[in-house]
Amino acid sequence: MEKTNDFSILIGGEAGQGSRWAGNLIAKIFNFLGYKIYVYEDYQSLIRGGHNFSQIRVAEKKVEARKEKVDFLLALDKKTLSLHQKRLTKKGMIVFNSNRLNSKEGVGIPIEKIVQEMGGLPIMANTALVAGFSKIVGIDFEVVKEVLTRELKKGIDLNLKIAEKTFQETKTYFKIKKFKKSKTTILTGNEAVALGLAKAGLKFYFSYPMTPATSIMNFLAQRDDLGVKVVQPENEISVINMALGSAYAGKKTAVGSSGGGFALMVEALSLAGQSETPILIVESQRAGPSTGMPTYNLQSDLLFVLSAGHGDFPRFVIAPGDSEQCFFYAGLGLNLAWKYQTPVILLLDKDLSENTFSVNEEIFERVKPEEIVSWNKKGDYKRYQITKNGISPLAFPGEKGIIVKANSYEHDEFGISSDLEEVAQKMQEKRFRKYQTIEREVAKLPAVQVYGRKNSKIALVSFGISKGASLEAAENLGIKLIQPVILEPFPKRQMNLALRGVKKIFSVEMNTSGQLAKLLTQNGIRVDGKILKYTGRPFFPSEIERKIKKMV
C-alpha cells in the first residue's frame, strides 16, 4: 500500500449479490471519514449471474480515475478472485467470502454463515463483507452503523446485527487515517445532472429507458421533492416531440437517452431549431456503433451530436467531465436553452453518468434559474419577430389577447408558413444572427478548463470521463491539461488562451478515429498525436503517462 493515503478497493460478485450497493456503501463510509471518492462501476447487460464489480478509489486528495492496481480485493464470489487477483499490489490484501471460495492468501470471512445465523436474507452477505473489511482496516463500528442507518430504507436492525456480528468475528490488521470532514457529498454524474436541471427550474423530464441515461429518469421519479414530473412515453420520438410541446406551452423541459435513442430524436432536434423551442437533451454515450456494448463506454458520438439534424440551426454542445461539472453545466445548459430558444445537448458518457465522484456542496449554490427574454406585452405579439440579436421574445399559449404560433415549416414573423424568398432569407438570417449571438456568449462562459502546469509546452486535450485520468497523468508528468467543456459553438477565444506557449498537443479520447482531434483540427488547432482507447473501459492515468512518454 502506498504511503499517500490513496487506496484502490475492488469489490466484485455475481449480478444479484449486490456488489454495486456494497461498493457504494464503502464509498459512503470513506466519505464519512473525510476521504475523496471515485467509484468505477463495471457490470454486464444481464440481471443474474455474470460478473459485476465496483472499483473504489479513496484518497486524501480529489481523485477522478481508477488505478490499474488494487490494494484491497473484496470477493463475494470465486470469479472476482480469479479475474482480479493479478491486479493486487504486493502488499495488497484479499478479503473473501469463505463460504464460497478458498484462498491461501488473505482473510476469509464466513459472511453467508453469519447472515444465516442472524436470520438475514442471502443478499445481506454484502453488508457483512463491508463490515468485515471495515473492521480489518480499523474503522469504528459506530461509523459503519451511522452510514448503514442512513443508507437503508428497510431492514436496518437486521443489517446492523449482521454487521456487528461480523465485526466481532473479524480482526483489525491496521488503522487507516481519518481526515477533517469537509462539506462533501458523493454523486454519480447522472444524479448530478438531475439535481442541476432541477435547480435551474426543470418541470418535466421525458425519457425512454436506455443505458446509461436511464438513471436520470429513475432518480427524478424517486425525488418528488425536486418538483420535476417524469413522463415515460412510447418511444424516443414521442419523448422529444412531447417535450417540445411542453416547452412551447412554457415549461422547462429536458429529455435524455444514449446514442441510439438520440438518433431517433434527430428529426425533432431540427424541429427545435426551426421552431426555436428551448430543449435540453442529455446524450449519454455508450460503446457503439449500433447496440455496441450497452454497459460499456466510448466517446464516439461527439461528431454525431455536433452535426445531427437536417438544416442549419444553432445549438450548444456541452460535455462535462465529473459530477460537479455535471451539476453546474446541466443547470447552465437549461438556462442557455431558454435564453436562446434553441436545443442544448449535454454530452455525457457511460462512465461519467454512472460512476460516483466527490462533490463539494458549494457547487449547489452556483446554479439558479435565469430570466428569459419575454414579450413586453406591447403591440401585436409575433413569435418570430425579427430582432438584431436573432432572439424573438417568448410568450406562451394561454396568454390573453395574443396568438402564439410555432412552426416547423419556414414561416413569417407571426408564425404562418411561407415559401417566399424574402421571408426565407430573413428567417435564415435571423437564426444565423442568433448563432452569432451564441458564439459571443460562449466567449464569456466558463467554456474551457485548464489544469496542470501552466507554462508547459506540452498539453493534453481531453473531454468527458477521460478528463479525470488525463488530469492525473498531466499532474504526474508536470504538463498541462485543457478540457473544452463547451464544444459547440467552439470556444475559440478560450482555447487560444489556453494553448498559448504550447508546442505539442495530444488529444486523449475513448474512440477509434480521434473525434476530438478532428474537431480541434477543424478549428485550426494542430494536433500532434492522439491517445485513443476503445475497449469500452476508461483510461487509467498510468496508460496515458506511458503513451505520452513514448510519444514525446
Add this chain to the structure above:
Amino acid sequence: MKKNNLSNLETYCKNTWCPGCPNFGILEATKRAISELIEKGIAKENFVLTCGIGCHGKIVDYLNLNSFYSLHGRSLCTAQGIKLANQNLKVIAFVGDGDIYNEGISHLIHAAKRNSDITVLVHDNRNFALTVSQFTATSPKGFKGSSTPKGSVEEPINPLELVFTSGGTFIARGYALKIEHLKELIIKAIEHKGFSFIEVLQPCITFFDNRKFYEERIYELPEINLTSQKEALEKIREWDYKNGDKNIPIGLFYKVEKPTFEELIFSS
C-alpha cells in the same frame, strides 16, 4: 403583411388547397365549432392546435389560434406535451391518414391508451395527396397511386376499431361535406374529458374522388347506448374501409368517462 385580426378566426394566409377540396368543409366546421365554444365561455387564447405534415396541416395556418405546426406523424406527441404543461388549454390535433395511420400510428395507440385529454381530428382522404398520391393505411386494396400503378396489395385498417381497442374514450366518424353534423361532433369531442377521436372521411377530389361512393353509403347513426362496448364495436365494424356495398355509419359510436392521463400524472 396584413395586420392579423384577433377578433375573428381568419388569418391573412392564402389558402392553397385545391379549389373545392373537402378540407374547406373541415375548416368551416372547425370554425363554427370553436366560435360556439368561445360563445359558451372557453377563452379564445386557451385553444391550441397542432398538426402533422400533409394537406391537412395547412389548416393551422388558416386559423387565427395558437398552434404548433409539428412534424409528420408526431403532432399527437406535441399535443400531449402541451396538455401536460398546461391543463387549461384545449388541445386539438389535426392529422392526416398517412400522417397518423402510417408514420405516427404508435403515437395514436399510446395517446388513446393513456386517455390523454386531447382531441384528434383525422382528415382521412385515404391517400398521400401532397406527394401526388400514394396509398396509405386506409386506402382500399387495389388503390392505384403513383407508387402502385397496378394497385396496392395491402388491405386497409379500420382506424376506429384500432382506437377503440387501444382505449379511446370518445370515438366518432364524420364526413367533411356534412358540415353541421361534423361541427356538432367537434364540439362534443372538445367538451369530452379524455381522448376524443374523430375520423373524418374527406374525399380527395384530385386523386381519390369517392364522393359518390360515400354519399350512396353514408348514414347518420341512430341513438345508441354510447357506453356499450358491444354496440359500439358492432357499429364500428359495419364498414371495414374496403370497397363494396356496405353502409357507412357516421356520428358518435362510443363515449365513456375515465380518469385522464394528465389527471393521473399530477395526482401521483
